[in-house]
Amino acid sequence: MRSIAAAARAAERDAQRRHKQNQKEQMIADSTSAVEDWENYIDNLVSIHTDMADMIDWHTIAGQPRPSEPFKRNDNSDRAAMALAKFKPSFFHALRGGSAKLRSRLEAQIEEAAVRDRKQYEDALTAHAKAVAEWEDDTALAKRLVTGEATAIRQVIEEMQSLSETALVGTAIEFSIDRNFVHAKPKVHGDDIVPSMRRKQLASGRLSETKMPVGQFNELYQDYVASAALKTAGDLFHILPLKEIYVxxxxxxxxxxxxxxEWTPILSVQFVRDSFMRLNLxxxxxxxxxxxxxxxxxxSxxxxxxxxxxxxPVTANQGALLQAP
Known part of the structure; x- marks a missing residue:
């Protein structure tokens, strides 16, 4: 009995050790995850500008040629006619119902092939008409943009929903638009978007949370605001053929x-395309x-x-603000 009791106590102690070890490992994993989440949030907060809208080359679009007219092809008819031309009656054809019946079938296939050829040509004409309509719309818009037309600039901005979506950039973006000129005014989030606490993992594996120093807190918010400005300018440079963007x-x-x-201006920048595109964002x-x-x-x-x-801007109607082709 004493041996059984000792074995039971040893098993219980071993189970408690395993339980404590599992608890420690889970604590370390939770702490690691919490620190990683905090670091990822901070990184995302100050790197909004690294995710830009797709680039649109309006000068290339403006010079695109009209879509070519489709050719009327007779591929199906030609194959069917060739099959009939190669047809030669044989003993086996007679066994299958007679050469005349097989020839009639091949002749019927020529008519069916002609129908398919006409259908394919009609489909090509429909697709071409759609392509021409899209080409006319795209080139007309591109030509208006490269001449700096304000209504065209506004149209493109309004169609790019990502510029006005609520996200890390802020709650909304207002635009002042004139000929060859855009002044974007994003309403950025307040400094409460920056965490007030810092997280790190101690040597023991435990999570440590301490109040973030004022200087670090303010600098993170400054980087967030600057990143939002870069993101706004970059998106506009990518979708508009402008040389300068005000944010x-x-x-x-x-x-x-x-x-x-009150909504108060805290950062105002005159972004120049050439300098912006040279940045390693x-x-x-x-x-x-x-x-x-x-x-x-x-x-401070x-x-x-x-x-x-x-x-x-020095002059809102300055023609030099357009990007050169």
Whole structure:
């Protein structure tokens, strides 16, 4: 009995050790996952600009030739006629019902083949008419865009729903549009989009959460706002043939004079296509990259953003703002 009891106690201790080991492993896995989730969120927050809209080459579209007219083909008829021409009666044909019956069948197949050829040609004509209509629409829009027509610019922006979808960029985007000119004004999220706590995994495997320092918190929010500005400009450069894009980010901030929350401009940038396209977007620091462009920003690590006066173009109707072919 003593031996049985000792064995039972040993088995219980072993089970408790395994339970504690499993608990520790689960704790470590949960901590690792929590830190990875936090790091991924931070990375996504400051790399919005790395995911751009597809590029559209409006100059190439404007110069596309009219779709070629379809040719009337007789492939089916030709094959059926060739089969009839090669037909030679034989002893085996007689066994299958007579050569005359087989010849009639081949002749009927020629008529059926002609019907198929006509149907294929009619389908080709229908497809061609659709292609011509699309070509006329696309080239007409492209020609209006490359001449800087404001209504064409607005049409393209309105059709690109991704520019106005609620996402990390913000809650909405407003546009000022004139000939050869776009000024995008995204309403970015407030600084509450930045986590107030930092996460890291201790040597023991446990999760540690500490309050994020003010300087790091403000710099992360600055990078988020700059990334939103880069994303907005990049999407517009990709879908419009413009040489310059103005972007002014506004945030809902407290006006100390009125005591009310107001949409306030905090970053305004004049993006130039040539300089923008030379950026290595996956490697830049978003806020540091603003130095490549004329911009207005008042920021300090201790206080964050302050209100600014948005940039305005020298001349809204300046013809040089169009991208050269």
């Amino acid at each position: 002014t980010c506004t945030a809902n901030m407290l006006n100390s004079q009125t005591g009310h929350q 996956s490697s830049i620091d978003p806020s540091d990259s603003m130095r490549n462009f004329r911009h207005a920003m008042k920021f 690590k201790t206080k964050g953003f302050a209100a600014i006066e948005p940039l305005e």
